[in-house]
Amino acid sequence: MKIIKYRAVTCLLYLVVSIGILWQIVLLLRNASFEVFEEEKHVFVSVQGNVRKPGKYKVPVGITEFEILKVAGIRPTSDISTFGLLNQVVTNSMMQVGSLNSPISLYDEENILWLENFTGEITLIGAGGAQLPQQQGTSFSQGDRIRTEATSQIELSLGFSSSVDMDNFSEIEVIRASMTDQQSYRFELMQRTGLCWYRIKNNQNRDAYKINTPYATVVVGGEETEFFIDIQGTDVFIGNKDGLLLVERSGSEESVNLISGQQLKIAGIDDPFEITRIPADSAITERFTGLSEQRMKKVDGDKPLNFLFCAPPHTYYIISLQFETGVTHIVELPSELLVEQFVQGFSTLGQAFLYGGPVLVSILAERVLNIEVSNYCVVDRNDIIRIVNTIGGVDIDLDLLAASALNMPQGQAMLAGEHLVHFLSPEISGAEGSRRRQAMVLRQMFNKFRNQNVIMTALLADQLLSNIETNFSPGGVMNHYNRFASGRSWRYMKHTIPGETVMRHSRPSHEPDLSLSRKLLVSN
Structure with a gap:
């Protein structure tokens, strides 16, 4: 009986020790995988030269050269022509920003x-x-x-x-x-x-x-x-x-x-x-009062509302609501769109955003399309997530890869909250895949507003614009949306800028055909 008890105590002791060893191994594996995860999730980039905030930056994997330069701060005399703004940065890389002979203009x-x-x-x-x-x-x-x-x-x-x-x-x-x-x-x-x-x-x-x-x-x-x-x-x-x-x-x-x-x-x-x-x-x-009434007639009349909607560095749209004809035009402007015929010191639309933000991009869009662009709205990934959550989510057609990553069935799904955060992350299929999914979410946001599935209130308008870089006001958003939702049957026309691919600084760029571009917003 003593031998049996001794063996039982010995086995129990070995069991406790084994569990302790296994637990330590689990902890070590967890720490090891966490360290690898952290190393894979961030890269270090040094930005030097003619920028406002030179230094070494720790940034998430998938960040583009555009985003690094935006953080570092571009001056009017910064020469960024050597950078491929849509290229992802790699760890321990050096970005040396040169100087122009004269400021951009x-x-x-x-x-x-x-x-x-x-x-x-x-x-x-x-x-x-x-x-x-x-x-x-x-x-x-x-x-x-x-x-x-x-x-x-x-x-x-x-x-x-x-x-x-x-x-x-x-x-x-x-x-x-x-x-x-x-x-x-x-x-x-x-x-x-x-x-x-x-x-x-x-x-x-x-x-x-x-x-x-x-x-x-x-x-x-x-x-x-x-x-x-x-x-x-x-x-x-x-x-x-x-x-x-x-x-x-x-x-x-x-x-x-x-x-x-x-x-x-x-x-x-x-x-x-x-x-x-x-x-x-x-x-x-x-x-x-008379001038204000005239101004309101101009706003409330049939004059088109043209505005810039962008999510740099990839996405730039001009959206034109033509109230007289009931047509909404959506014109996609590539980041590599050449604007050198209008400027001195830089070449593309993406570079224009770094120098002058949405105002300069709006000016150049006006010249390419021969229209007046009165408003702008700039969003980033976090803004998109917040806006989608505010309007109750968006319907997305999940492919097999995304469905597997989200642990959801393949096909149509309403995404918001953590599912949307994960859907937009580069973890599923890299930065390029994340960009495509972001464009998909933006399209579905537009569709939700287009189908008038959102009830616009002063509170909702204020929430939508909160922390966004825009010159829209909540009152203006309500006014435009009410006109948009006033019962007209809208038609939607999507456009790309006519032109051809040419090389600038050994990179493909899009040279616009101005004569054709300036006819895009003529309703059919």
Whole structure:
């Protein structure tokens, strides 16, 4: 009996020791596989030369040279022509960014101040005294004068994010409208008479916007500023609705900072500045009711809505909603699209995004397609996942490989949440496969909106735009979607840019046929 008990205790002891050894082996294997996993999931890349943030970067496998350069920060003088932006980086690689002889630039840059909208009779006089066309889109340059009459108003666009509304009996002269070597706007205007309402978005130089008056100069100091200048006889009133202004007296060193809610009165060249609160009964916006109504007619009318939708580095679309004909055009723009006929210092659309973001890409798309691109929306993989989750998922046709990776049946499936995250990851079939699946998800997102399977609310519009790089507003999204969903039977036409494949820097690029490209958005 003792021998049996001894053997039982011995066996139990061996069993416990064996389990302990096995557990340690499992832990070692887990740690070993985790280390291999981490090593395979990341690569190290060094970026040096003419970039804003040189250094060594640890990045996920599948990252492209475009994405690394975007993080490192491209300057207007950076030479990125040697890089294949869609190429994936490899570990321990070195990316040396050179320098251009001069900053990148757009040809015909002078057309950056133009007539956006107007009501009534107006007078437009060129620097040489000739009459300028009284029509939307007329551009202005140094020496041109813009004048409203008794019952007319004008809206001017300064670049692509700022504007001026001119009330009746107002006059503005263009002192300067140009771009710097750093691709920043420089505007200097002389307001001689009347009431003008300025809405400025300035993320550039501190002195990028200057407005002269008979007694003082207004310098825009904040990133977003809204103010008015009202010249009544010999009195000049400057009211700062929002932002920061610096007001400098003409011919002297006297100056004052004007903050939100303050109004400055100057009664004469030698009279002191008088600063008060903007009167509670000041109703500047009501003065421009007619212009606002005209603007809304323009928005709510049959004018097409053309906007850029992109998920760099691969995906760029121009989407055109043509309300008059009930046709939606979707034009795919390849990253390798050549735009060198419009620019100096770079060649392709993908390079344009690195230099100037969606605004520069929109400008170049306008020139290729001969249209106005008024809005843009830039998303990345995380944005796509968030938007899809917000609208309740998308229907995807899973192939065998994806279905196996997701542990789901092959065929149609509604994806959202973790399934969507896994579906878009490079683990299933590499970075190129991830790109194709991302394009598939984007198409299904469009289809869901196209089929009007989404009920648009103010909250949903705000959620969709949250943290996205865009110039759409939630109100604008609701307005456009309501027009889109107003009962019209829409037709959809997909296009690629006509042209041919040519070689640039030993890489294939797409040279557009401009004559054919500019006919794409003519509805059939």
